Amino acid sequence: MTTRTGEKPAGRSRRLAAWLHAHPRAQLRLLLSAPLVWLVGVYIGSLTILLLNAFWTSDSFTGKVNPFDWSLAAFEQILGNDVYRTVALRTVGMALLVTVTDALLAIPIAYYMARVASPRARRFLVIAILMPLWASYLVKIFAWRSIFLGNGFLAWVLQPFGIAGPGTDEITNSWIVFSYLWLPYMILPIYTGLERVPGSLLEASADLGARAGTTFRRVVLPLVLPSLVAGSIFTFSLTLGDYIVPDLVSDATFIGNVIYDNSALGNFPIAAAYSLLPILIVIGYLLVARRLGAFDSL
């Protein structure tokens, strides 16, 4: 049989194959060991050690962390300082604002692509939205920086109205750039979701006397909600952890900046304790999103 398929008969590997065939658990172990060693050993291991830092003390003079010297000092320091709460609220608020902005921008274009555009225009638009998605993240931030500059493009556009350019310090810059960066991540799942909504449902709703707004609110929106939530995973969690955008286009401090700055200073207990916040928020968000069926719409 083996000669007919052109394979060399190899006694040992064939015996192993037969044995594996008879022992599915061993097969499973063989399949899972490498990915688990990598993800649990390398990734979860590193993450755990980092997070354990949150419960250790660091020498206030040298900044060196004393492992296994348990304390809640880092948490006390964070809870006792209003700045940490302000930064957390600012970041979560921004993540929510960006999510809402992107949803509002994405729904019309996704609806147009899925229900109104000709097949040719639709193909063109899908590619037109994929292109900026694949373009470099830093290039896009760099481009916006040049737009915001005191003598940049925006200042030139606003000049006739007597308004000055925003410069590169305003927190609203972060809002615009975040919304810009993650917009394609919101458009594509909503478009895919809308494409799956059968047109007959909309016709039925119209036949029953519902106006456009009512049909949208009571038929379309509930059906595309999982896709919207799927898109919001990107807009929300990507904003929550980013520290490059606020650093480059504004002077605002976000959760990511606090973690970065503390780790750069060697203050690992604070960095680790503060890291728990976005981790818990993202995990909570993912769990809710999974309940809403968003994972099937990714």
Next chain:
Amino acid sequence: MVEARWVRVTLRVATWLTVGFLYLPLVLVGIHAFNESRFMAWPPPGFTLRWFGEALSNPAIPVAFLNSVLAALGAVAIALVLGTLAAMAVQRHSFFGKESISFLLVLPIALPGVITGIALSSTFQTLGVGFGLPTIIVGHATFCVVVAYNNVIARLRRLPRTPEEASADLGADTWITFRRITMPGMRSALLSGGLLAFALSFDEVIVTLFVAGAGTQTVPIFVLNAMQRPTELPVVNVVALVLIALSVIPVYLAQRIGADAGGGGRI
């Protein structure tokens, strides 16, 4: 068509405004690459090709490109192997904790890059591993696995099992069946997963910053450093234009490979 005329017209206007919003910054960067002035004031006082020459003679740029490509290739290779193994385990076996595997895989990409970066870099430091290309590859592979996994498992779900059973009935062992039946069935999923992972790695900044060390520059690290030095802005514009032009490649390939790669974005 259920939608009223005014709805359609409004949607069309909104659509093209949004497309304009998506392209405006990219077009402006493209124009600035030819800007005669060193500074990115608008409107440009004149146009020149000078910065392209300056970019070509900058030795750091080809090195950064080479590093980025090598890092991405390494990360893609590891991610494809690990992702395929995990996908085959989850799709074809039932075991305790199966539901949490996809959660575990998505964590490195879902959690903020700064946390992954700090965690990996302090582990490397503790273990005494020197920073460089290998540590970049490890870091990138960690968050690329999920991309390969998602593509492969989606394909495995649709792939009928009967050809594999027929292959086994005809006397082929597990390896031969995998190589000649399962593998060809998964090929385009591996291609699109690999493509996504490559793009993800090629563009990654934050984790790279933590695990690259001082001596190794990838393209994003080069851009990040150079854009904060006013004298290098014109060169950044040229590199930016090249990167924007390069993003046509994955879009084109994704369209060629098929619907699998195009839809869901980068994940």
